[in-house]
Amino acid sequence: MSQFVVDADWLHWHQSPSVPHFKVPQGAVDAHCHVFGPGDQFPFAPQRKYTPCDASKDQLWALRDHLGFSRNVIVQATCHGADNRALVNALNHSNGLARGVATVTESITDEELQRLHEAGVRGVRFNFVKRLVDALPFDALKVIADKIKPLGWHIVIYFEAQELPELYEFFTALPTTVVVDHMGRPDVSQPVDGPEFALFLKLLAENENFWSKVSCPERISKVGPTGSYEDVVPFARTVVERFPDRVLWGTDWPHPNMKSHMPDDGHLVDMIPKIAPTQALQKKLLIDNPMRLYWAD
C-alpha cells in the first residue's frame, strides 16, 4: 500500500484515450508532459501543494506510442519539488527518446547541473502559479539563470495571464531562451485581439529569445470538451502563425489538477491541425522546433 493518499478530488488520467484521427508526422515530440512517482519509489515532496495518483515513465511511453509520437520532453512536476529523481530515472530509461526540464534551487552546484545535463535535462522551470508553489524570490531565480546559461539550457516559465504585467520586466531580463507554458494561460473569454493577449504577443514579438507552448486547451477553454475546446483555437493559431519557429506542443499528460474533466489525449492531438493548419507548420511545431531546443547536442 502506498505511503501517499491521493487527493480526494484528484482526477485520474484517461485510461483509454482514443486513437487520434490526425496522424502526427514521423519523429513528433510531445514537448510537455510529466511523470508522477511512482510515489513508493520516488516520494512526492513534503512541500507539495497536491498529491496525485502515480503516472510512471512506462505509462508515459505507452501513451507516446498510442498517440504516434516518437519523443517526450518531461517537465518536472511541482509535486516533486526540486527532487528530480523521478525525472532523471525516466530520462535514463528512455533510450535517448526523452529530454527533461528540471526544478532546481539556487544552491545547486555545477557538478549537479552537469549530472542533470548528462541525463538529458536541457532547461529549468520557474513557476509563478501560486496554487502550485511558493515562488522563489527573483534574486534566487537570477542566480539559477546565471548558473544554467553556460550549459546552453533554457528557462521554462509558468504564470497566468493576469500576472504578466508585473512579471514582464523580470522575464525580459532573463539571459537565456525562455519558453512560456500554455501561452501564458490567456483568458479566452477576452478577445484574441484584446489588450491582455496583446501583451503576450508583444512579449514574443519584441523578444526573439521567447518561445511559447501552444498547449493545454483543456485548462484554458471555457467551452470544454463538449465544445471541442474551440475557443482556444484562435489564440493558439495566432501564436503558431506569427511565431512558427518558436512554438512547441505537448499533451500535458497526466494533466495535474484538472477539476472539470479529464481530457482524452487523442482528442487533444486532433486539435493540432486546427492550430497548425499546414504540413509545414506542423513539422516546425512537432519536430523542427523541439529537436532544435532539446536534441541539438
Ligand code: 0GY
Ligand atoms: C501543467 C500545469 C499544472 C501543474 C504543473 O508541475 C505542476 O504541478 O505543471 C497546473 O496545475 O496548472 O503544466 O501540468
